[in-house]
Amino acid sequence: MFKNMYNWIDERLDITPMWRDIADHEVPEHVNPAHHFSAFVYCFGGLTFFITVIQILSGMFLTMYYVPDIINAYYSVDYLQHQVAFGAIVRGMHHWGASLVIVMMFLHTLRVFFTGSYKAPREMNWVVGMLIFFVMLGLGFTGYLLPWDNKAYYATKVGLEIAGAVPFLGDYIKELMNGGTIVGAQTLTRFFAIHVFFLPGALLALLAGHFFMIRKQGISGPL
Amino acid sequence: MAHKHDPNEKIVFIGDSRVRKRDYSNVTPPDYTAFPGKSEAFIPNFLLKEWMVGVVVLIGFLVLVIAEPAPLGYPADPLNSAFIPMPDWYFLFLYQLLKYPYASGDFIVLGVLGLSGIPFIALLLAPFLDTGKERRFYRRPIASSLMIVSLVAVVYLTWVSWAHYQHELEATGTVPEHIEREIKAEEAVAKGLPRPIPGKEKIPAMVAADDPAFTETMTQAACIACHGAELEGGGGPALRGIGDVLSKDEIVQTITNGKGDGAMPAFKENLSAEQIDQIATWLSKQKAEAAE
Numbered sequence: 001m002f003k004n005m006y007n008w009i010d011e012r013l014d015i016t017p018m019w020r021d022i023a024d025h026e027v028p029e030h031v032n033p034a035h036h037f038s039a040f041v042y043c044f045g046g047l048t049f050f051i052t053v054i055q056i057l058s059g060m061f062l063t064m065y066y067v068p069d070i071i072n073a074y075y076s077v078d079y080l081q082h083q084v085a086f087g088a089i090v091r092g093m094h095h096w097g098a099s100l101v102i103v104m105m106f107l108h109t110l111r112v113f114f115t116g117s118y119k120a121p122r123e124m125n126w127v128v129g130m131l132i133f134f135v136m137l138g139l140g141f142t143g144y145l146l147p148w149d150n151k152a153y154y155a156t157k158v159g160l161e162i163a164g165a166v167p168f169l170g171d172y173i174k175e176l177m178n179g180g181t182i183v184g185a186q187t188l189t190r191f192f193a194i195h196v197f198f199l200p201g202a203l204l205a206l207l208a209g210h211f212f213m214i215r216k217q218g219i220s221g222p223l
Numbered sequence: 224m225a226h227k228h229d230p231n232e233k234i235v236f237i238g239d240s241r242v243r244k245r246d247y248s249n250v251t252p253p254d255y256t257a258f259p260g261k262s263e264a265f266i267p268n269f270l271l272k273e274w275m276v277g278v279v280v281l282i283g284f285l286v287l288v289i290a291e292p293a294p295l296g297y298p299a300d301p302l303n304s305a306f307i308p309m310p311d312w313y314f315l316f317l318y319q320l321l322k323y324p325y326a327s328g329d330f331i332v333l334g335v336l337g338l339s340g341i342p343f344i345a346l347l348l349a350p351f352l353d354t355g356k357e358r359r360f361y362r363r364p365i366a367s368s369l370m371i372v373s374l375v376a377v378v379y380l381t382w383v384s385w386a387h388y389q390h391e392l393e394a395t396g397t398v399p400e401h402i403e404r405e406i407k408a409e410e411a412v413a414k415g416l417p418r419p420i421p422g423k424e425k426i427p428a429m430v431a432a433d434d435p436a437f438t439e440t441m442t443q444a445a446c447i448a449c450h451g452a453e454l455e456g457g458g459g460p461a462l463r464g465i466g467d468v469l470s471k472d473e474i475v476q477t478i479t480n481g482k483g484d485g486a487m488p489a490f491k492e493n494l495s496a497e498q499i500d501q502i503a504t505w506l507s508k509q510k511a512e513a514a515e
Contacts, residue, residue: 027269029260034272043276050277051284074298078420081295088292093284095293100284102313113349113370116358123350130347137313144311150400153299154308162321165331166340183301221258223359 021215030222042219044108049207051101056200058094066146068192070185073148098140105136117220125213132206135199142195148188156191157183296400297421302458305486307391316377319384342373395484426455427464427514436505440498444490454509459487464511471507475499 010016029035031042065084067076080087109129112118118126145156160183164174179186263269300306310318317339321327326334345352353366360367392399398406408418429437437454441447449459456462469477478499481489490499 023266025265026258026262027265028258028262030258032261032263032269032272033276035261040276043273046273047277047280050280054284070299074295075420075423077295081293082418089288092288092291092293096284096287096291099312110370110374114360114367116360116363118350119353119356119358120350126350127347134343140311140313147295148299149296150299150303150306151294151296151309153301154306155310155314158308158318159310159314162317162335165321165335167332167336170335220358 025215025218028219028222031219041107041111044104044111048101048104048108051097051104052203052207054093055097055101058090058097059196059200061090062094063196068146068189070148070188073146073188077147098143101136102140105133109133115220115223122213122217122220125210125217128206128209128213132203132210135203135206139195139199139203142191142199145188145191146195153183156187160187294399294401296404305395305397305483307388307395307397309388312381312385315384316380319380319387426461427509427511429454429463430508430510430513431505434505436501440494440502444494444498444502446502449487462506463509464514466507466510466513469507471503474503474506478502 031039033040033043062080065076065080065087067073077091080091082088112126112129141156141159145152160174160177163177164170166173175181177187177190178184179190320338321331321334323334324330326338349366353363355363357363391397404421411417411419431437446462447454449457450462451457454462465474477487478494479489479491481487494502
């Protein structure tokens with residue numbers, strides 16, 4: 001039945017080449033941990049993506065309860081943590097996943113760096129990868145404020161002071177992020193919008209580019 | 224269909240259709256022969272193996288999630304001057320770097336641009352800086368040693384920052400808020416009380432509100448400037464119900480010598496010992512039970 005459905009769609013949209021591009025490619029021996037255990041270092045990229053998917057899914061569930069305003073933000077997180085069924089698990093996954101995704105991404109970056117995989121012709125993929133890294137750090141920074149407890153508030157205050165120290169542009173960046181001159185109600189709504197819409201949008205676009213390039217160029221050869 | 228046709232034949236669109244009929248019978252993806260050795264298909268063979276690695280990671284991750292609930296402190300209070308700021312762990316190296324004299328104050332531009340901005344831009348543009356053909360790291364001494372030095376620096380700075388934070392906690396006798404909150408919640412639940420929600424606790428009513436200790440001495444000492452006109456709290460904590468938390472002697476101590484590095488100022492210069500005793504006696508009567 002599935003075959004018939006597939007054929008029905010394929011006749012109309014010609015999806016076989018797309019499917020081939022995604023699925024039908026070889027994985028060479030030197031990156032396969034089943035053949036060489038040390039090749040597990042090649043898993044970090046895939047694991048980063050895996051955790052990213054967890055982050056997106058858990059984040060989608062968190063927004064069902066989270067309220068981005070300074071009166072209710074903290075209490076909505078508290079409610080989520082203590083009253084909602086499995087809320088502590090979902091929030092825990094998002095909290096710890098945020099750290100784990102940084103760890104995995106860092107290990108992936110080191111693997112690419114020390115195997116020299118960023119060299120021609122893969123320069124563009126490295127640059128896109130580094131942009132993903134910065135977007136992830138941005139997600140970490142903006143997400144840290146959202147529970148609106150003291151730790152979140154003061155870390156953001158310090159972070160924005162650092163951003164304000166950038167010459168010439170610093171004050172503008174700081175004011176743009178703050179939504180004014182202090183860390184307050186506007187800052188929280190801005191960070192929420194950046195964390196939930198702007199940066200994930202950028203992240204998905206960059207990931208698409210990252211994966212398109214790795215498929216087009218294939219994985220780097222053995223050393 | 225009125226007429227029979229070959230079921231294996233693909234529909235060929237005509238007119239403005241942009242879907243072209245192509246023959247895929249002998250297309251080999253270009254990379255299938257790129258490397259010698261035991262290659263295998265990505266789907267499903269390799270993906271299943273990678274999924275096994277993923278499952279191991281997922282189980283470890285879920286164990287962490289269940290064992291360590293995500294922390295939550297007290298609601299943000301912009302007037303809290305005693306709070307020790309703490310960014311998330313992966314920003315600590317930057318936080319620590321910008322505390323050093325040559326990276327802060329008058330040199331903040333050097334710190335932000337020179338020591339943080341330029342290395343990050345160099346990392347971003349690494350393939351255009353390290354353009355040699357050699358891929359092995361031990362044949363690329365400059366790139367590799369720069370990376371290793373940066374790694375050591377990041378690990379060191381993170382460690383120093385964390386050690387300094389622990390030291391500060393110890394020096395000020397602070398328990399991190401999310402831990403303190405957890406302990407208080409556990410205590411309340413053990414006593415059979417509902418789990419307290421910070422900032423939403425019901426403050427007990429004032430006991431003996433017409434006592435001169437409050438109407439005269441405390442007003443004169445400007446206690447209400449921080450603790451609120453009804454002692455409901457403000458810059459300082461609420462004092463209603465304080466008798467359940469502190470003993471009279473502890474209250475005398477607090478008023479005389481202050482608390483929290485000057486957050487609560489010392490009043491030994493402004494108030495006589497009798498006045499302090501008078502206030503402490505009255506405050507120690509502020510118990511939830513007495514207020515009912």
